[in-house]
Amino acid sequence: xxxxxxxxxxxxxxxxxxxxxxALLGVGFRFFIESFVLTDWILPPLASLVVGLIFGAPxxxxxxxxxxxxEERRLGTLETLMSAPVxxxxxxxxxxxxxxxxxxxxxxxxxxxxxxxxxxFPEQSHSLGFDRVEQWIGTLIFLLIFGAxxxxxxxxxxxxxxxxxxxxxxxxxxxxxxxxxxxxYFGENIDSQFTNGPTQVVWSxxxxxxxxxxxMQYFSVGIIDIPTVLYQFVVTFYFLILxxxxxxxxxx
Amino acid sequence: xxxxxxxxxxxxxxxxxxxxxxTEALRGISFSIGKGEIVGFLGPNGxxxxxxxxxxxxxxxxxxxxxKVCGVDLAEEEGEVREHIGYLAENNxxxxxFRVIEYLKYRASLKGLKGSRKRERIKSVLEICDLERxxxxxxxxxxxxxxxxxxxxxxxxxxxxxxxxxxxxxxxxDPRQSAITRKMMERLxxxxxxxxxxxxxxxxxxCCDRMIILSHGQIVxxxxxxxxxxxxxxxxxxxxxxxxxxxxxxxSVRRIDPQCELLQDDPVEITGRRRFTFNCTKGQExxxxxxxxxxxxxxxxxSEFQVCRPDLETIFLKATKQNWQEMDLLGRGKNKIFKPxx
Numbered sequence: 001x002x003x004x005x006x007x008x009x010x011x012x013x014x015x016x017x018x019x020x021x022x023a024l025l026g027v028g029f030r031f032f033i034e035s036f037v038l039t040d041w042i043l044p045p046l047a048s049l050v051v052g053l054i055f056g057a058p059x060x061x062x063x064x065x066x067x068x069x070x071e072e073r074r075l076g077t078l079e080t081l082m083s084a085p086v087x088x089x090x091x092x093x094x095x096x097x098x099x100x101x102x103x104x105x106x107x108x109x110x111x112x113x114x115x116x117x118x119x120x121f122p123e124q125s126h127s128l129g130f131d132r133v134e135q136w137i138g139t140l141i142f143l144l145i146f147g148a149x150x151x152x153x154x155x156x157x158x159x160x161x162x163x164x165x166x167x168x169x170x171x172x173x174x175x176x177x178x179x180x181x182x183x184x185y186f187g188e189n190i191d192s193q194f195t196n197g198p199t200q201v202v203w204s205x206x207x208x209x210x211x212x213x214x215x216m217q218y219f220s221v222g223i224i225d226i227p228t229v230l231y232q233f234v235v236t237f238y239f240l241i242l243x244x245x246x247x248x249x250x251x252x
Numbered sequence: 253x254x255x256x257x258x259x260x261x262x263x264x265x266x267x268x269x270x271x272x273x274x275t276e277a278l279r280g281i282s283f284s285i286g287k288g289e290i291v292g293f294l295g296p297n298g299x300x301x302x303x304x305x306x307x308x309x310x311x312x313x314x315x316x317x318x319x320k321v322c323g324v325d326l327a328e329e330e331g332e333v334r335e336h337i338g339y340l341a342e343n344n345x346x347x348x349x350f351r352v353i354e355y356l357k358y359r360a361s362l363k364g365l366k367g368s369r370k371r372e373r374i375k376s377v378l379e380i381c382d383l384e385r386x387x388x389x390x391x392x393x394x395x396x397x398x399x400x401x402x403x404x405x406x407x408x409x410x411x412x413x414x415x416x417x418x419x420x421x422x423x424x425x426d427p428r429q430s431a432i433t434r435k436m437m438e439r440l441x442x443x444x445x446x447x448x449x450x451x452x453x454x455x456x457x458x459c460c461d462r463m464i465i466l467s468h469g470q471i472v473x474x475x476x477x478x479x480x481x482x483x484x485x486x487x488x489x490x491x492x493x494x495x496x497x498x499x500x501x502x503x504s505v506r507r508i509d510p511q512c513e514l515l516q517d518d519p520v521e522i523t524g525r526r527r528f529t530f531n532c533t534k535g536q537e538x539x540x541x542x543x544x545x546x547x548x549x550x551x552x553x554x555s556e557f558q559v560c561r562p563d564l565e566t567i568f569l570k571a572t573k574q575n576w577q578e579m580d581l582l583g584r585g586k587n588k589i590f591k592p593x594x
Contacts, residue, residue, distance in 0.1 A: 075345050075346075075347070075348075076341065076343060076345030077345045077346065077347055079311055079341050079345065080339075080341055080345055080346070080407075081362075082310075082311055083309050083310065083311060083334060083337070083339040083341070084334065084359065084362040084363055085331050085332075085334040085335045085362075085363060085364065086362055087331060250311075
């Protein structure tokens with residue numbers, strides 16, 4: 001994992017992507033805060049940061065994950081790595097943890113924007129609700145669980161090709177698709193659409209995954225929706241297992 | 253019956269098979285490698301050398317058969333087997349952004365080395381592979397091919413493996429760097445078993461205790477150089493430097509072996525000595541008898557006598573030729589089946 005983190009830190013692409021991402025997020029956040037009173041935004045202002053990070057993820061995550069397996073496959077170092085006494089899942093977990101830690105680093109960096117406002121403008125910060133710890137914790141957990149599943153999607157995309165660009169584009173496509181589906185179901189109660197036996201079970205599971213964005217309203221006020229956390233864990237685990245299986249295919 | 257226990261072989265391979273789609277890469281090969289042995293893996297391109305080595309390293313799964321390393325079955329305990337193996341892949345892929353020392357630290361951690369043992373082992377392999385301090389601080393991307401190869405070998409030695417698999421370790425190296433690699437193997441001879449795959453036959457001949465020659469996924473020859481020489485080269489060539497007349501010498505030789513053939517006779521000195529090269533089909537013992545007889549007769553003034561041993565290249569070509577012919581015939585047979593009838 002340390003090796004992977006090091007690889008991310010020495011890669012100029014990661015720095016450039018992180019810098020532009022944080023800069024754009026900062027500018028967006030500033031304008032949102034300025035015009036907040038004029039909007040009909042019903043969530044706490046801190047949730048805008050979550051929206052920025054979640055919808056910016058398809059542009060950010062590829063830079064963190066595309067290199068991981070694609071580059072190793074291209075250089076042939078994956079073979080060297082696999083000759084060490086480490087399991088495939090161990091390798092996948094190492095790479096995922098590194099990119100996830102980088103995502104956490106960017107998330108924490110983005111939280112500096114409201115923190116700066118809280119420190120320099122306490123009155124405005126109070127009126128915007130930045131002094132409510134539960135909102136900070138809720139939004140942070142929401143970002144962490146979605147960051148985990150997004151990174152897992154990126155790691156999987158990187159494991160299927162030996163071309164970084166293809167891996168990056170595949171990550172972008174998969175995440176955009178995932179967000180589009182979530183947006184499609186945003187505000188709808190999927191569980192109540194089907195009420196019969198097994199169909200309801202399947203739909204309630206899919207609904208929990210696709211309706212993940214719906215739960216932002218809970219997290220942003222500090223209510224932790226455990227099923228959402230669990231479902232994102234399932235998505236993360238699923239894509240990591242897929243990546244591990246994909247690496248295993250190299251052996252055949 | 254002897255009660256003496258045979259030491260457990262480091263590698264045991266039994267009827268190993270592997271197929272890549274329509275190509276049968278391995279057709280049921282079996283061999284074993286003892287402790288401390290250096291075994292050369294030879295064969296033309298596509299013979300199945302790298303596939304065998306990759307299977308033994310746990311990088312590729314075999315379709316059927318059994319492979320054990322240090323008594324551990326690869327199919328059951330692949331992870332444990334990897335702990336006993338040091339592997340240098342063909343072309344030695346390395347991450348270019350890392351410094352040598354960083355890379356070795358990383359690899360040592362992956363191989364489960366910690367604390368003082370990790371430091372000791374890194375120091376030791378840097379010394380064995382002659383990667384002095386200045387080199388260890390350099391980025392791998394800035395190193396020459398020879399040094400990169402040494403980094404790969406250093407990595408394979410890190411966890412004190414009982415078996416080291418080197419796939420084409422000296423490819424593209426200059427003679428000095430190849431010699432350093434051989435020196436490193438010599439240093440570890442007896443302690444560690446080596447499997448060395450190479451196309452450089454002189455190198456295999458120089459440093460391997462035993463050779464395994466593969467062709468079309470089958471083992472076509474196996475043994476020490478002497479055993480292979482006996483097996484594949486039935487005739488023995490020998491040279492005599494003498495002042496004797498050609499006809500007299502030939503007559504004396506033919507009295508012992510009527511089929512012994514004079515291949516060449518060249519003048520060697522202005523003193524009138526000539527170098528005669530004979531080919532004897534009856535083996536080493538007959539050649540020794542010829543020498544004794546010629547020396548006893550005192551008429552030939554023999555100043556030099558030398559048995560010309562066939563080199564590994566000759567053996568390699570002979571061993572693989574038969575297999576190529578067989579495969580060629582099989583191939584032709586197949587083509588006949590699919591030939592459209594006019």
